[in-house]
Amino acid sequence: SQQGEEDPQALSIQEGENATMNCSYKTSINNLQWYRQNSGRGLVHLILIRSNEREKHSGRLRVTLDTSKKSSSLLITASRAADTASYFCATDGLIYFGRGTQLTVWP
Amino acid sequence: DTGVSQDPRHKITKRGQNVTFRCDPISEHNRLYWYRQTLGQGPEFLTYFQNEAQLEKSRLLSDRFSAERPKGSFSTLEIQRTEQGDSAMYLCASSLSGGSDTQYFGPGTRLTVL
Numbered sequence: 778s779q780q781g782e783e784d785p786q787a788l789s790i791q792e793g794e795n796a797t798m799n800c801s802y803k804t805s806i807n808n809l810q811w812y813r814q815n816s817g818r819g820l821v822h823l824i825l826i827r828s829n830e831r832e833k834h835s836g837r838l839r840v841t842l843d844t845s846k847k848s849s850s851l852l853i854t855a856s857r858a859a860d861t862a863s864y865f866c867a868t869d870g871l872i873y874f875g876r877g878t879q880l881t882v883w884p
Numbered sequence: 885d886t887g888v889s890q891d892p893r894h895k896i897t898k899r900g901q902n903v904t905f906r907c908d909p910i911s912e913h914n915r916l917y918w919y920r921q922t923l924g925q926g927p928e929f930l931t932y933f934q935n936e937a938q939l940e941k942s943r944l945l946s947d948r949f950s951a952e953r954p955k956g957s958f959s960t961l962e963i964q965r966t967e968q969g970d971s972a973m974y975l976c977a978s979s980l981s982g983g984s985d986t987q988y989f990g991p992g993t994r995l996t997v998l
Contacts, residue, residue: 808985810985817973820989
């Protein structure tokens with residue numbers, strides 16, 4: 778099992794700005810996934826990137842993966858107040874999560 | 885709605901009582917996971933099943949905790965002799981082995997031990 782660690786722990790921005798959060802992990806992976814969790818709710822899968830991919834887009838989300846640095850980033854463009862949530866990364870097996878990045882988007 | 889349901893959504897109990905939670909995964913998913921999450925923390929892995937077999941258990945799963953998945957479909961998580969430290973959100977997730985490892989989470993059961 779592997780662990781992802783998110784950075785920063787908290788991020789506060791205005792609506793319309795872009796939000797970038799990072800994830801680091803320790804060993805080789807087959808894929809990396811990002812999840813979102815609204816306060817008091819379950820986690821929702823956002824996007825998966827495979828180890829042979831470097832970048833992936835889904836709507837306003839852009840994920841990059843650098844396997845040489847064992848890191849990934851999640852970019853949310855043109856953020857909205859509804860994007861306010863905690864964001865987690867997880868690698869193969871998905872058993873261990875970090876503390877997440879708490880994103881707050883102010884209207 | 886991910887298709888994973890949990891019951892109850894909220895449970896308030898007194899210290900020392902036993903509680904049982906239920907999780908119904910997506911029907912074709914053979915893997916089922918239980919996590920515990922406290923405020924400001926990420927989900928902590930408790931245990932997981934592949935079909936009816938419990939394949940891994942965390943050290944967090946003390947003797948007071950037991951999980952079952954008798955027919956490889958729904959699962960129950962029981963906590964005996966609850967303690968105030970058991971107060972947390974208990975999350976269930978399911979996935980399909982051989983796929984992308986994407987887990988689909990239920991809404992969670994919020995446990996408050998008074």
